[in-house]
Amino acid sequence: ILNVEQSPQSLHVQEGDSTNFTCSFPSSNFYALHWYRWETAKSPEALFVMTLNGDEKKKGRISATLNTKEGYSYLYIKGSQPEDSATYLCASYSGGGADGLTFGKGTHLIIQP
Amino acid sequence: GAGVSQSPSNKVTEKGKDVELRCDPISGHTALYWYRQSLGQGLEFLIYFQGNSAPDKSGLPSDRFSAERTGGSVSTLTIQRTQQEDSAVYLCASSLAFNQPQHFGDGTRLSIL
Numbered sequence: 320i321l322n323v324e325q326s327p328q329s330l331h332v333q334e335g336d337s338t339n340f341t342c343s344f345p346s347s348n349f350y351a352l353h354w355y356r357w358e359t360a361k362s363p364e365a366l367f368v369m370t371l372n373g374d375e376k377k378k379g380r381i382s383a384t385l386n387t388k389e390g391y392s393y394l395y396i397k398g399s400q401p402e403d404s405a406t407y408l409c410a411s412y413s414g415g416g417a418d419g420l421t422f423g424k425g426t427h428l429i430i431q432p
Numbered sequence: 433g434a435g436v437s438q439s440p441s442n443k444v445t446e447k448g449k450d451v452e453l454r455c456d457p458i459s460g461h462t463a464l465y466w467y468r469q470s471l472g473q474g475l476e477f478l479i480y481f482q483g484n485s486a487p488d489k490s491g492l493p494s495d496r497f498s499a500e501r502t503g504g505s506v507s508t509l510t511i512q513r514t515q516q517e518d519s520a521v522y523l524c525a526s527s528l529a530f531n532q533p534q535h536f537g538d539g540t541r542l543s544i545l
Contacts, residue, residue, distance in 0.1 A: 350531065351531050353533070353534070355534075355536075361538075362436075362523070362536035362537055362538050362539065363475075363523075363525075363534075363536045364536075365533030365534060365535070368531065368532065368533050408474070408475065410475075412531055420465070420477050420480075421477065422467075422474045422475035422476075422477070423474060424473070424474035425474060
Protein backbone atom coordinates (compact mmCIF):
# COMPACT_ATOMS: atom_id res chain seq x y z
CA ILE A 320 0.00 0.00 0.00
CA LEU A 321 1.53 3.29 -1.08
CA ASN A 322 -1.26 5.60 0.02
CA VAL A 323 -3.64 5.87 2.92
CA GLU A 324 -6.91 4.25 1.90
CA GLN A 325 -10.22 4.36 3.70
CA SER A 326 -13.26 2.19 3.21
CA PRO A 327 -16.08 2.41 2.68
CA GLN A 328 -16.19 5.80 0.98
CA SER A 329 -19.67 6.41 2.43
CA LEU A 330 -21.90 4.63 4.86
CA HIS A 331 -25.55 4.94 5.89
CA VAL A 332 -26.37 3.60 9.35
CA GLN A 333 -29.61 3.52 11.30
CA GLU A 334 -29.67 5.44 14.56
CA GLY A 335 -28.80 3.12 17.43
CA ASP A 336 -26.81 0.67 15.31
CA SER A 337 -23.08 0.19 15.74
CA THR A 338 -20.68 0.54 12.84
CA ASN A 339 -17.02 0.42 11.91
CA PHE A 340 -14.76 1.40 9.05
CA THR A 341 -11.21 0.87 7.96
CA CYS A 342 -8.04 2.80 7.34
CA SER A 343 -5.16 1.08 5.51
CA PHE A 344 -1.71 2.67 5.52
CA PRO A 345 1.89 1.83 4.58
CA SER A 346 3.33 -0.36 7.35
CA SER A 347 6.96 0.44 6.50
CA ASN A 348 8.53 3.39 8.35
CA PHE A 349 5.31 3.77 10.34
CA TYR A 350 5.37 6.45 13.01
CA ALA A 351 1.78 7.31 13.99
CA LEU A 352 -1.84 7.12 12.89
CA HIS A 353 -4.29 9.98 13.43
CA TRP A 354 -8.10 9.92 13.31
CA TYR A 355 -10.15 13.11 12.80
CA ARG A 356 -13.86 13.83 12.56
CA TRP A 357 -14.92 16.49 10.05
CA GLU A 358 -18.50 17.74 10.35
CA THR A 359 -20.07 19.79 7.59
CA ALA A 360 -19.35 23.52 7.91
CA LYS A 361 -16.84 22.89 10.70
CA SER A 362 -13.11 22.21 10.83
CA PRO A 363 -11.62 18.74 11.44
CA GLU A 364 -11.52 17.68 15.08
CA ALA A 365 -8.87 15.33 16.44
CA LEU A 366 -10.14 12.01 17.80
CA PHE A 367 -7.07 9.85 18.37
CA VAL A 368 -3.32 9.69 17.82
CA MET A 369 -2.05 6.11 17.93
CA THR A 370 1.52 4.89 17.73
CA LEU A 371 1.88 1.39 19.20
CA ASN A 372 0.93 -1.88 17.55
CA GLY A 373 -2.14 -3.25 19.33
CA ASP A 374 -3.06 0.20 20.64
CA GLU A 375 -6.73 0.68 21.43
CA LYS A 376 -8.17 4.09 22.26
CA LYS A 377 -11.64 5.10 23.35
CA LYS A 378 -13.54 8.39 23.52
CA GLY A 379 -17.13 7.99 24.60
CA ARG A 380 -18.90 5.73 22.11
CA ILE A 381 -16.02 5.88 19.64
CA SER A 382 -13.00 3.59 19.77
CA ALA A 383 -10.10 2.72 17.48
CA THR A 384 -7.61 -0.10 17.13
CA LEU A 385 -4.23 -0.19 15.43
CA ASN A 386 -2.27 -2.94 13.67
CA THR A 387 1.06 -1.51 12.52
CA LYS A 388 2.45 -4.80 11.22
CA GLU A 389 -0.29 -5.27 8.64
CA GLY A 390 -1.02 -1.57 8.23
CA TYR A 391 -4.62 -1.03 9.25
CA SER A 392 -6.75 0.72 11.83
CA TYR A 393 -10.44 0.30 12.59
CA LEU A 394 -12.74 2.99 13.95
CA TYR A 395 -15.82 1.78 15.80
CA ILE A 396 -18.92 3.75 16.76
CA LYS A 397 -21.28 2.12 19.22
CA GLY A 398 -24.97 3.05 19.27
CA SER A 399 -24.78 5.64 16.46
CA GLN A 400 -26.48 8.99 17.03
CA PRO A 401 -27.40 11.67 14.47
CA GLU A 402 -24.58 13.88 15.78
CA ASP A 403 -22.09 11.22 14.68
CA SER A 404 -22.82 12.12 11.05
CA ALA A 405 -19.53 13.42 9.65
CA THR A 406 -16.57 12.50 7.49
CA TYR A 407 -14.00 10.48 9.40
CA LEU A 408 -10.43 11.00 8.24
CA CYS A 409 -7.36 8.97 9.06
CA ALA A 410 -3.80 10.13 8.44
CA SER A 411 -0.57 8.20 8.58
CA TYR A 412 2.69 9.70 9.77
CA SER A 413 5.76 8.08 8.25
CA GLY A 414 8.33 9.97 10.26
CA GLY A 415 8.61 13.57 9.22
CA GLY A 416 9.54 15.75 6.31
CA ALA A 417 7.27 16.70 3.45
CA ASP A 418 5.86 13.19 3.26
CA GLY A 419 5.25 13.07 6.98
CA LEU A 420 1.45 13.18 7.13
CA THR A 421 -0.75 11.61 4.47
CA PHE A 422 -4.54 11.72 4.75
CA GLY A 423 -7.04 9.26 3.36
CA LYS A 424 -10.09 10.58 1.50
CA GLY A 425 -12.34 9.79 4.44
CA THR A 426 -15.44 7.76 5.20
CA HIS A 427 -18.61 9.84 4.96
CA LEU A 428 -20.97 8.56 7.65
CA ILE A 429 -24.68 9.39 7.63
CA ILE A 430 -26.83 8.37 10.58
CA GLN A 431 -30.47 7.97 9.66
CA PRO A 432 -33.05 8.62 12.41
CA GLY B 433 -9.72 29.91 24.47
CA ALA B 434 -9.06 31.04 20.90
CA GLY B 435 -8.63 28.36 18.28
CA VAL B 436 -6.72 28.47 15.02
CA SER B 437 -7.80 31.51 13.06
CA GLN B 438 -7.59 31.80 9.27
CA SER B 439 -8.27 34.75 7.03
CA PRO B 440 -9.87 35.48 4.73
CA SER B 441 -12.62 32.87 5.00
CA ASN B 442 -13.38 33.25 1.30
CA LYS B 443 -11.32 34.66 -1.55
CA VAL B 444 -12.34 35.02 -5.15
CA THR B 445 -9.70 36.28 -7.56
CA GLU B 446 -8.82 36.32 -11.21
CA LYS B 447 -6.37 33.93 -12.77
CA GLY B 448 -2.85 35.34 -12.70
CA LYS B 449 -3.27 37.39 -9.53
CA ASP B 450 -1.28 36.74 -6.35
CA VAL B 451 -3.07 35.79 -3.13
CA GLU B 452 -1.96 35.67 0.48
CA LEU B 453 -3.62 33.47 3.07
CA ARG B 454 -3.07 33.96 6.78
CA CYS B 455 -3.05 31.55 9.71
CA ASP B 456 -2.94 32.45 13.40
CA PRO B 457 -2.16 29.28 15.39
CA ILE B 458 -3.16 28.53 18.97
CA SER B 459 -0.84 30.34 21.35
CA GLY B 460 1.98 28.07 22.51
CA HIS B 461 1.65 25.62 19.63
CA THR B 462 5.08 25.13 18.09
CA ALA B 463 3.99 23.09 15.07
CA LEU B 464 1.98 24.60 12.20
CA TYR B 465 0.72 22.82 9.08
CA TRP B 466 -0.86 23.88 5.80
CA TYR B 467 -3.14 21.58 3.80
CA ARG B 468 -5.49 21.99 0.89
CA GLN B 469 -8.57 20.11 -0.21
CA SER B 470 -9.48 20.30 -3.85
CA LEU B 471 -12.99 19.34 -4.97
CA GLY B 472 -13.53 15.61 -4.57
CA GLN B 473 -10.06 15.03 -3.17
CA GLY B 474 -8.68 14.28 0.27
CA LEU B 475 -6.54 16.60 2.35
CA GLU B 476 -3.20 17.27 0.69
CA PHE B 477 -0.26 18.14 2.92
CA LEU B 478 1.60 21.26 1.76
CA ILE B 479 4.13 22.36 4.36
CA TYR B 480 5.00 22.04 8.03
CA PHE B 481 6.74 24.48 10.40
CA GLN B 482 8.29 23.43 13.70
CA GLY B 483 9.08 26.45 15.88
CA ASN B 484 11.54 28.77 14.18
CA SER B 485 13.18 26.04 12.11
CA ALA B 486 13.27 26.34 8.34
CA PRO B 487 10.43 24.27 6.86
CA ASP B 488 10.73 21.52 4.33
CA LYS B 489 9.15 23.05 1.23
CA SER B 490 9.30 20.00 -1.02
CA GLY B 491 5.57 19.27 -0.41
CA LEU B 492 4.47 22.52 -2.06
CA PRO B 493 2.83 21.75 -5.44
CA SER B 494 4.82 24.28 -7.50
CA ASP B 495 7.29 27.13 -7.16
CA ARG B 496 4.36 29.55 -7.29
CA PHE B 497 3.61 28.53 -3.71
CA SER B 498 5.58 29.86 -0.76
CA ALA B 499 4.99 30.04 2.97
CA GLU B 500 6.60 31.72 5.89
CA ARG B 501 6.12 31.83 9.61
CA THR B 502 7.21 34.94 11.43
CA GLY B 503 8.41 34.79 15.02
CA GLY B 504 7.27 31.20 15.34
CA SER B 505 3.63 32.27 15.34
CA VAL B 506 1.57 33.69 12.43
CA SER B 507 2.02 32.04 9.05
CA THR B 508 1.20 33.22 5.55
CA LEU B 509 0.78 31.05 2.48
CA THR B 510 1.33 32.97 -0.76
CA ILE B 511 0.30 31.78 -4.20
CA GLN B 512 1.72 33.76 -7.10
CA ARG B 513 0.20 33.91 -10.59
CA THR B 514 -2.81 31.86 -9.50
CA GLN B 515 -4.20 29.19 -11.80
CA GLN B 516 -7.68 27.65 -11.84
CA GLU B 517 -6.31 24.40 -10.44
CA ASP B 518 -5.33 26.33 -7.30
CA SER B 519 -9.04 26.58 -6.40
CA ALA B 520 -9.48 24.68 -3.15
CA VAL B 521 -10.08 25.00 0.56
CA TYR B 522 -6.79 25.80 2.29
CA LEU B 523 -6.64 24.59 5.87
CA CYS B 524 -4.15 25.48 8.56
CA ALA B 525 -3.60 23.44 11.70
CA SER B 526 -1.38 23.74 14.75
CA SER B 527 -0.29 21.37 17.47
CA LEU B 528 1.65 21.56 20.73
CA ALA B 529 4.48 19.62 19.18
CA PHE B 530 5.27 17.40 16.26
CA ASN B 531 2.84 14.47 16.05
CA GLN B 532 0.45 15.74 18.69
CA PRO B 533 -3.27 16.06 17.75
CA GLN B 534 -3.73 18.88 15.27
CA HIS B 535 -6.23 21.69 15.77
CA PHE B 536 -7.62 23.00 12.51
CA GLY B 537 -8.85 26.43 11.47
CA ASP B 538 -12.06 26.90 9.48
CA GLY B 539 -10.10 27.24 6.24
CA THR B 540 -9.94 29.70 3.38
CA ARG B 541 -12.06 28.85 0.35
CA LEU B 542 -10.09 30.08 -2.66
CA SER B 543 -11.81 30.39 -6.02
CA ILE B 544 -9.82 31.32 -9.12
CA LEU B 545 -11.94 32.66 -11.98
